[in-house]
Amino acid sequence: MAFDLEELRAAVAAHGPVARVVIAAIRGSSPREVGAAMVVWENGQSGTIGGGALEFQAAEAARAGRLGLSRHALGPELGQCCGGAVTLLTEAWDAARLEAIEGEVVARPVSGAAPAPLAVKRLLARARGQGVAPEPQLIEGWMVEPVLKPARQLWIWGAGHVGRALVEVLSPLPDIAITWVDTGVERFPETIPAGVTRVPAARPADLVPYAPREAEHLILTYSHELDLELCNRLLRHDFAFAGLIGSATKWARFRSRLAALGHGSQQIARITCPIGDPALGKHPASIAIGVAARLLSPAHGETTRKELRA
Incomplete structure (x- = not known):
């Protein structure tokens, strides 16, 4: 999975500021993989993080403006058959924020403006120097995703x-x-x-x-x-x-x-x-x-x- 910049731009152009919900981490069984994302606006959404109660609740939370990380035990909390747990990252995106994206990787702190840790700097250097796109991952308080380029x-x-x-x-x-x-x-x-x-x-x-x-x-x-x-x-x-x-x-x-x-x-x-x-x-x-x-x-x-x- 990767950061679908064009889809997000199209959503913002059509609906104004939107929320993007991405699976940042999983433990055990999950309906979708890390990097799977959906875009949510007031009266609709696109993409999927796996459907079911998880997606419904995540979309409602995004519309209510609840941003940042949230963790969900799929079985006990949501009644889903998957026995694992997922960490979701919900972020607000608008045209100005999208305009600031540069390069082939979108790396940002999940809260505040913490400096990039060494592990993130290494991933970014490898992407720039060797053209090796990192896997989507939550690492030391930063979310890192490659920009989608159809293969x-x-x-x-x-x-x-x-x-x-x-x-x-x-x-x-x-x-x-x-x-x-x-x-x-x-x-x-x-x-x-x-x-x-x-x-x-x-x-x-x-x-x-x-x-x-x-x-x-x-x-x-x-x-x-x-x-x-x-x-x-x-x-x-x-x-x-x-x-x-x-x-x-x-x-x-x-x-x-x-x-x-x-x-x-x-x-x-x-x-x-x-x-x-x-x-x-x-x-x-x-x-x-x-x-x-x-x-x-x-x-x-x-x-x-x-x-x-x-």
Whole structure:
């Protein structure tokens, strides 16, 4: 987990000053990990620290202005099945405080203005000098969190029913930055989720050279010819993963046509088709769930790492 600076900025821009509640420490079993956070304002909230009574009480305390550290025994105090205890840090954030954030790590005392202890200084020096982000942690009266930077770049080609379902399922995941491409602005919904970059382009395949070579791609446009050209361009450009929507028949035809364009069978086999889990059905939401499950699986992560090392 990490400090989601963009989400917090968006919340402040929309609602004014807000409270942020973060799990600062845990002992035993907990519904979420250290660094999990939610943002609370008068009539709403976003994010989650695990739901249930803990989250309800924490949100009410934040709205009442109760800031600082609080400790909660999940079983005896809240009646939750988790047998552990959590320490929460509730802080007020406004535009001025957000503007003061610098660097890749947010480190601050949980109360007052105590000087940074040596342990915190070492973490900050390591982050600056070696680029090693610290784990979220409460250390000697200071809360330390790395600023969220999505580790994965996902390009979704197509804003039809399946593309929209995929964006809806995947956009809440903080570790994934989505670039969403289609042929015209009218192809997209009016509201685009935070963290998604909408790119209308008359010739989408011309954007392939701008995609990072470590990016992952999902190809599901309205045009088989455009799908084919995207596959062709991606094979010439490189990628960590490429998935194509379609039947076994479509993929057999594409393999033949890609071979005719000069691609070897081993290279063509790097493209995954069909995508999703056929057992879940063909509804756009079912396809999106199947694709998301694959993208989030440890096996998929290991496969993409091998592709990048090759």
